[in-house]
Amino acid sequence: xxxxxxxxxxxxxxxxxxxxxxxxxxxxxxxxxxxxxxxxxxxxxxxxxxxxxxxxxxxxxxxxxxxxxxxxxxxxxxxxxxxxxxxxxxxxxxxxxxxxxxxxxxxxxxxxxxxxxxxxxxxxxxxxxxxxxxxxxxxxxxxxxxxxxxxxxxxxxxxxxxxxxxxxxxxxxxxxxxxxxxxxxxxxxxxxxxxxxxxxxxxxxxxxxxxxxxxxxxxxxxxxxxxxxxxxxxxxxxxxxxxxxxxxxxxxxxxxxxxxxxxxxx
Amino acid sequence: xxxxxxxxxxxxxxxxxxxxxxxxxxxxxxxxxxxxxxxxxxxxxxxxxxxxxxxxxxxxxxxxxxxxxxxxxxxxxxxxxxxxxxxxxxxxxxxxxxxxxxxxxxxxxxxxxxxxxxxxxxxxxxxxxxxxxxxxxxxxxxxxxxxxxxxxxxxxxxxxxxxxxxxxxxxxxxxxxxxxxxxxxxxxxxxxxxxxxxxxxxxxxxxxxxxxxxxxxxxxxxxxxxxxxxxxxxxxxxxxxxxxxxxxxxxxxxxxxxxxxxxxxxxxxxxxxxxxxxxx
Numbered sequence: 446x447x448x449x450x451x452x453x454x455x456x457x458x459x460x461x462x463x464x465x466x467x468x469x470x471x472x473x474x475x476x477x478x479x480x481x482x483x484x485x486x487x488x489x490x491x492x493x494x495x496x497x498x499x500x501x502x503x504x505x506x507x508x509x510x511x512x513x514x515x516x517x518x519x520x521x522x523x524x525x526x527x528x529x530x531x532x533x534x535x536x537x538x539x540x541x542x543x544x545x546x547x548x549x550x551x552x553x554x555x556x557x558x559x560x561x562x563x564x565x566x567x568x569x570x571x572x573x574x575x576x577x578x579x580x581x582x583x584x585x586x587x588x589x590x591x592x593x594x595x596x597x598x599x600x601x602x603x604x605x606x607x608x609x610x611x612x613x614x615x616x617x618x619x620x621x622x623x624x625x626x627x628x629x630x631x632x633x634x635x636x637x638x639x640x641x642x643x644x645x646x647x648x649x650x651x652x653x654x655x656x657x658x659x660x661x662x663x664x665x666x667x668x669x670x671x672x673x674x675x676x677x678x679x680x681x682x683x684x685x686x687x688x689x690x691x692x693x694x695x696x697x698x699x700x701x702x703x704x705x706x707x708x709x710x711x
Numbered sequence: 712x713x714x715x716x717x718x719x720x721x722x723x724x725x726x727x728x729x730x731x732x733x734x735x736x737x738x739x740x741x742x743x744x745x746x747x748x749x750x751x752x753x754x755x756x757x758x759x760x761x762x763x764x765x766x767x768x769x770x771x772x773x774x775x776x777x778x779x780x781x782x783x784x785x786x787x788x789x790x791x792x793x794x795x796x797x798x799x800x801x802x803x804x805x806x807x808x809x810x811x812x813x814x815x816x817x818x819x820x821x822x823x824x825x826x827x828x829x830x831x832x833x834x835x836x837x838x839x840x841x842x843x844x845x846x847x848x849x850x851x852x853x854x855x856x857x858x859x860x861x862x863x864x865x866x867x868x869x870x871x872x873x874x875x876x877x878x879x880x881x882x883x884x885x886x887x888x889x890x891x892x893x894x895x896x897x898x899x900x901x902x903x904x905x906x907x908x909x910x911x912x913x914x915x916x917x918x919x920x921x922x923x924x925x926x927x928x929x930x931x932x933x934x935x936x937x938x939x940x941x942x943x944x945x946x947x948x949x950x951x952x953x954x955x956x957x958x959x960x961x962x963x964x965x966x967x968x969x970x971x972x973x974x975x976x977x978x979x980x981x982x983x984x985x986x987x988x989x990x991x
Contacts, residue, residue, distance in 0.1 A: 503890060523892040531890075535883045538982040539905045548901070549891035582982050600891070 451604055451636040452479035452502065456511035459497055470661035471497045477655050477667060484630060484637045486651035489698055494662025496608060499640045503529050503606050516603050525553060528597030530607040534589040536581040542592045543568060543577040549600045567599035570629060587618040598633065607639035611646065623650055627676045644698065648690045649681055656697040666697045770952035775959065778952035792960065795937035798854050799926045802861025806918060810869030811911055818877025819903065831874065835867035843932050857929040864925030869914035876910020877903060912976040916969055923965045
């Protein structure tokens with residue numbers, strides 16, 4: 446049973462201190478689990494703590510209480526079992542696309558030849574093989590984010606963690622990238638957790654959507670999207686499930702209770 | 712102008728905003744023509760005006776040019792330039808060698824900032840010229856005092872800009888390092904220092920102007936050799952043509968050196984221009 450579990454978030458809470466020294470409860474007793482190869486979205490209104498929660502899983506933030514384990518290993522700071530994709534790609538501007546992908550491998554002390562090979566494989570995977578030697582300022586926003594994804598994939602992590610990965614892109618690029626993420630998921634079978642404030646995106650991409658509500662940030666519900674095996678985004682978007690799940694997720698995000706109707710013509 | 716500046720670290724000098732704007736301006740052929748016309752008009756006004764006054768008080772450009780040729784021909788100008796160039800280079804290089812690491816340390820470690828940050832700010836704000844007499848007591852009247860003056864004039868501008876650059880390294884980029892388990896030394900060499908290079912270059916560019924002031928001041932006070940010596944000697948002996956010739960050389964040297972730094976900057980940090988230009 447535990448072999449099937451990729452990420453286990455257990456009773457995580459986070460208390461911040463604001464500028465005036467007051468204690469602010471950003472997260473309160475959040476627990477959920479992510480199975481291997483699953484895509485899970487974290488969503489909710491602003492201030493619900495979804496980004497804080499992701500940062501705790503990333504190891505960039507310490508929880509005030511509770512614990513996170515990835516592949517049975519407790520999260521303590523950074524770790525090669527998690528590949529991180531930032532909102533604005535955050536590439537090093539003085540490095541080429543390939544050099545950026547190599548960054549995480551260098552930090553792990555891989556020999557040069559191995560590093561190059563792994564980076565080239567990752568950059569091919571995101572379809573940027575012919576732009577490998579360009580610098581970030583010569584790439585479009587979508588291409589930059591693909592480099593960001595390749596950098597995270599290159600270290601061959603168990604889990605891919607993405608913080609609003611497509612929110613900075615224009616609508617058309619975003620749709621294209623969403624499709625490509627599903628393709629990458631199919632090919633690599635990586636477990637993916639991403640934060641999104643976009644209801645449609647959460648429903649379309651995720652197998653399950655974890656919703657949080659603010660004040661204090663806490664888990665409100667988990668929605669099964671249940672698209673089955675179809676990875677075609679247009680097909681998903683025009684399906685009856687999409688409309689239904691979208692409606693249900695809206696209810697959840699706004700703090701209402703829903704009774705998820707299971708087995709709706711899957 | 713603010714739109715250009717806000718991507719990079721805000722520089723600690725007014726000249727920078729100006730020079731950045733100048734660099735970002737696309738020089739069309741017409742602009743060049745207007746500039747050339749401006750120079751010609753200024754030279755004509757100067758020529759006409761200078762001819763009206765006593766030749767021991769001012770010299771027209773034609774006389775300055777003749778003096779310049781004469782000083783090159785008799786070898787006095789090349790000797791003076793070489794005499795100034797050596798302490799200038801030594802002082803300037805010392806300022807880089809000291810100023811950059813100090814700026815990096817202050818920016819990176821809070822303890823160092825608390826310990827010597829105030830000193831760098833005070834040193835930058837203070838007119839170092841005030842120290843010249845005491846420098847002459849310490850370093851004598853030769854090479855050493857000139858180099859020391861250049862160094863003290865320059866080092867604070869370099870330090871403060873480097874420091875400023877470190878503080879403006881995007882936090883998210885450092886987070887990338889942390890997220891991918893990069894060690895502190897690796898974060899410093901692979902993320903912080905490359906990010907700071909544009910700010911260091913800004914410091915070096917501002918430093919050129921300060922260093923030129925430093926060498927001239929030192930040579931004024933000591934009145935021995937160098938371009939500053941030529942200026943002060945010519946002034947004291949009522950030879951404005953020679954004086955202006957030396958001033959023109961000084962000006963050209965400062966402009967050329969600043970341009971050289973700009974060239975190095977574009978080689979070292981080619982990404983910076985496109986970022987500062989708002990390529991997003």
